[in-house]
Amino acid sequence: MKKRILFPLTAIAISLSANVLAGPSSESRSIEAQTNEAIGFGSGAVAGGLVAGPIGAIVGGIFGVLIAEDVNNDNALEASEQELAKTQSQLSRQESQLLALQKQYEQVQQQSKVQLVALDKEIERVMQEMESNIQFRTASYVLESHFKPQLNLLAQGLNNNPKLVVSLSGFADSRGDDSYNQALSEQRVLSVKDYLLSRGVKEEQVLTLSFGETQPVSAQSSSEDFFFDRRVLVRVAEGQQSMTASNL
CATH class of the missing domain: 3.30.1330.60 (OmpA-like domain)
Structure with a gap:
């Protein structure tokens, strides 16, 4: 008798998982996130059905979706951290390039000052003559x-x-x-x-x-x-x- 109830519940759980993920927001989620939520809902529903019958299947499915969302959030956070690290690396390279350019500019300025001093002395000498x-x-x-x-x-x-x-x-x-x-x-x-x-x-x-x-x-x-x-x-x-x- 339990087996007869279990198989329909499993089918209902899978059907419910598909309905939950088929809403308008599913288009904006990645395939990986949708897959995680489907697996979470289906697994939770099956486990809940085994333990507590139809109500347990529904509750288990909901908890499965929540767990899947946590996994997705963790994955998104990890991806964000990787992107941030990449951005920081680019900024570090740009800062190094900027410091090198600033050093070159200061060197050119110093050379220009030396040349101007020499030019002023030459002008002064010529004018005195x-x-x-x-x-x-x-x-x-x-x-x-x-x-x-x-x-x-x-x-x-x-x-x-x-x-x-x-x-x-x-x-x-x-x-x-x-x-x-x-x-x-x-x-x-x-x-x-x-x-x-x-x-x-x-x-x-x-x-x-x-x-x-x-x-x-x-x-x-x-x-x-x-x-x-x-x-x-x-x-x-x-x-x-x-x-x-x-x-x-």
Whole structure:
């Protein structure tokens, strides 16, 4: 008699397990999870039927499903932990790569600083050796536009090297009155100085001198010689370097 009841209960248990797992949520579960729940429900139902009859089969089946869910949860947790470990490993590699790139960047920065220091020293050396003339028209102290690019470079060098000083010496040719030529040489120096100051050069970096007609380039008195006398001589040096100046 018990055997007759047992076989129908087993069939009912399997049928119930199929119905439980056939709901809408079964589509979102993995095949492995569905299999575990089916086995759990069927095994629980059979065991429950053997012990406590039809009611026991139903209760056993429910407990079987719960046990299967625990197994599935454990499997899902293990898979999540493996995925997390994989992600952490990737992050660790990326962090190592980032640290290596940062180290390379710092090395490049340090090399750039060394190169810039060397470049600044070279610019400073070249500027200290620089000597040039700004020429003027007869009886004029107007700064000609074609000399401005030269003065722009000079201003940039002085701005980048605050310890450098430029000395401006004004001259005039021998034509005309001595006092007029002296005043003209002073005005020429002021024209160059004002332009440098307008380009951001500090006033303490500019020293001015004026000599009028007292220091001609040549003893000749031709028009060509007069051209070279109408000038402002530009010299760059470090600090005062024994230069005597009268700031106008």
